[in-house]
Amino acid sequence: MFEFLKRGPEIRLGNEKYICPYCFERFDKYAFQCSNNRCKGKATGASNDKVFAAPNKDSAVCPDCKQNTFKKVCPKCYQELPESTLDHEDCIISIVGSRASGKSHFVGVLIHEMINRIAPGMSHGAFEGFADSYTRYMTNFADxxxxxxxxxxxxxxxVNDAVAKPYIFKYRFQDPKKKKVRCYTFVFFDTAGEDLRDDDNMSTVNKYICESSGIIFLLDPMNIQGVVNSLDKDWVMRASGGVSEYEGAAYEIIIRVSKLIRxxxxxxxxxxIxxxxAAVFSKYDAFESLVPDGSRVKQASPHVKVGKFVEEDRVAVNREIETLLQDKGATAFTSLLxxxxxxxxxxxxSSLGLDNNPSSNRFDIPHPHRIEDPLLWLMKIGGKLV
Ligand SMILES: Nc1nc2c(ncn2[C@@H]2O[C@H](COP(=O)(O)OP(=O)(O)OP(=O)(O)O)[C@@H](O)[C@H]2O)c(=O)[nH]1
Ligand SMILES: [Mg+2]
Ligand SMILES: [Zn+2]
Ligand SMILES: [Zn+2]
Structure with a gap:
């Protein structure tokens, strides 16, 4: 941990400490990192990572090369801090669910859609990666x-950086009412199902789950016996990736997560709590045949098309999916929530899209169904949509 020796006129962080979105420690001071490539950062007061203590100001002068730097970093893990972290404006979204429930595909496709369709469509907004998030996203998902x-x-x-490190994206858009630009930072955690299996491993993930602004709980249709029994078992097994968790895996995770937060x-x-x-049935394409004709969930998501969140659609889908879960005997899950x-x-x-699952011989570029609904709802109730 870095010692803060210098004192001076500082930027006030308010009474609350900020939470580093990488190591989840709380601090009231940040450090600076020299961004001069030629600086060796060996001067007194600077670490080998060229991180040095300075008062909480907009910028600081590197004690080694004397150049000014604006790069604020966490004093413990040295990761660059988004402005919104210091303003307490971060929106931490945890994606949890049992093994093979579709979390990684969900995050991978959601970020692509946010950049290319959802942010521009909702508010002429832009969804931009922070620091190395976009590069890591491309390597670990999009490529x-x-x-x-x-x-x-x-x-x-x-053992895996793709999971341990969050994906941080800024959502910047014009607020037509207030005639100003608004900016929120989203911190996405793609949990490994394996980390949620027992209480010991949960300690790795517990910090961000407890600090979340919203939890997206992915429920694998393969985990619901009543759903599997109503479909052709072999087909649904292939369609949903071929990995079947034991019955009850989803319940156990929600019990464990709830206990942790409590x-x-x-x-x-x-x-x-x-x-x-957002309790999200994943792999909708694999169980669409169980949804009655005329159901709202069969239609495409309306929010981006009309440019605002359609609450009435959310209410209809909520009712349809809750009814389906109850009809299929998943009452243990609904009463836990x-x-x-x-x-x-x-x-x-469906992250992959209709007729585009691992059982079909071709695997097209994802054309998702309703992937934006859970995140837009969390944004709406968090006051982050106009
Ligand atoms: N039919 C269908 N299958 C999907 C969908 N999304 C993911 N899958 C399949 O489900 C399997 C698991 O997906 P992942 O995204 O890796 O699951 P995960 O929750 O990240 O799993 P862990 O990382 O082990 O916790 C893969 O075989 C995917 O092809 C979907 O929208 N539809
Ligand atoms: Mg995964
Ligand atoms: Zn940190
Ligand atoms: Zn320097």
């Missing part, structure tokens, strides 16, 4: 799924 390759199952955070927030048994949860969370809603998405 595979947008080249017709399925993603591998994610390794545990301990302990962390010191909640009493009769208090509900106030982090909003009801009893633990004050705000939740059901969704169904």
């Amino acid at each position: 595979k799924i947008y080249q017709g390759q399925a993603l591998p199952l994610s390794q545990r955070a301990e 302990n962390n927030k010191k909640l009493k048994a009769n208090q509900k 106030d982090i909003p949860v 009801e009893n633990n969370y004050s705000t939740y809603s059901y969704f169904a998405v």
